[in-house]
Amino acid sequence: MSGRVIAGRYELSTLIGQGGMGQVWTGYDQRLDRRVAVKLLRPDRVAGAEAEELRRRFVRECRVTAQVDHPGLVTVHDAGTEGEELYLVMQFVDGADLGDHLAEHTPYPWEWAVSVAAQLSAVLSAVHAVPIVHRDLKPRNIMIRQDGTVTVLDLGVASVMDSDTTRLTHTGSPIGSPAYMAPEQAMGGAVGPYTDLYALGIVLYELLSGTVPFDGNTVLGVLHRHLYEAPLPLGRLRPGLPDGLEPLVMRLLAKEPQDRPGSAQEVYQALAPLLPPRGIPRGTPLDPARPFLRPHAPWPDHPLAPAPRPDRPPAAPAGGEGADVASAVDDVKRLLGEGRITQAVDILGAILPTAARQHGEHSAVVRTLRKQYAATLLDDGQYRRALPELRRLADEYAAEAGTADPRSLQFRYEAAQCLEQLGEPAAALAEYRALLPYFENQYVSTDRDLPLEVRRRIGHLLLALGDRPAAQDTLLRLLHDAEQRYGPGHPLPAEVRRTLHWLGLV
Structure with a gap:
């Protein structure tokens, strides 16, 4: 090859x-x-x-x-x-992956471990803002470059935040690496930024101790330890760590997501006092403390001439006063047909204010454009931008036809999916619970699968929020009803059964 x-x-x-x-x-x-x-x-x-x-x-x-x-x-x-x-x-990244770097520098200096974790926190903060969840953060997916900066590889294993990813396989194998997998991910529950923070805790624990906290001879054995065993205190494996470091690692390794730090930014702030003060690097490559010793300094340590950049006139904004709404719609259809979704989204977002001025904010033209805009954002994984558009459409239909209007309910359901993908499990759970009675009463004849899917999402969100008794009750009832409807071999009851197996109930 x-x-x-x-x-x-x-x-x-x-x-x-x-x-x-x-x-x-x-x-x-x-x-x-x-x-x-x-x-x-x-x-x-x-x-x-x-x-x-x-x-x-x-x-x-x-x-x-x-x-x-x-x-x-x-x-x-x-x-x-x-x-x-x-x-x-x-x-192409010139450096060494973190696994090899650790193997070559054992014991790993705790200053290096803190520096790696701080850089990873900064990366995760940017990734989670998209929102994307890495789902497979581990030393083999982390590179230390020659100048000591950290580069994270392979967002693609988990791709965009998608709670249905584990359903790509019917073997029960969750996506990710068992040694670094959060309990909610192992059980097939809803994942979010908190899932990556758990993996960050595993990586930091390994850098400081030389070993992962949960190991075993089989995948099932490792995942079981993640779910039910407490990690050995770091102080026993690595005495002399600075104050505050071990408690931070233990918080990152909390079984329940709500007991972990609230964000990657919060982790960075906790690590900041432990970072090395500014000074002169030792001159060795692959030193992860170097970016903090001399921030933004060139490597090697001599100035580099900036490349010349020709002046370029700014591009004319799309969707101005003279924009032709009909032509823009034609452009959007063409771009979507060619798979150029990002450009289509930009045109739709720019043309909406012009269409509102030309046709009226509540016109059929504007509503059609807004629905296309929201649907395209949702399909493109741009949940943060899609959420306000979906909420606006849901409110407009509810104001016209009542809160039980099927169109309003559908937009509320899609907004709840956005909340779930944005790592807001409590808000998503509240919305799904509010929607479920409508779907059970109204969609029996038109979409018999939707109530079961909502109940599945509720069960997984309860797991993510640490409410295992409520999750168990929800999933046990769902298993019974799904088996009655589809039979035990269908993917939905099979997935629910796997989750309940992890909870020790089947």
């Missing part, structure tokens, strides 16, 4: 990683004459309709991940299809 050229320009060189459905290669971009990393996926390794689902998720992963702008994330250069394979072309 070495020497193969992807998309007429990316020449594969060395295989550096391989899994069940794909490979990662170093390579060269022949057009720009630069090193790259190329990730290849084979959707045909997944059966049936799930292959097409994987393709769809891959496209969205590439599009959304490419929009996350942070120096601690690997840059996405290109993506597409080559025969039966999907390819993702990324920045």
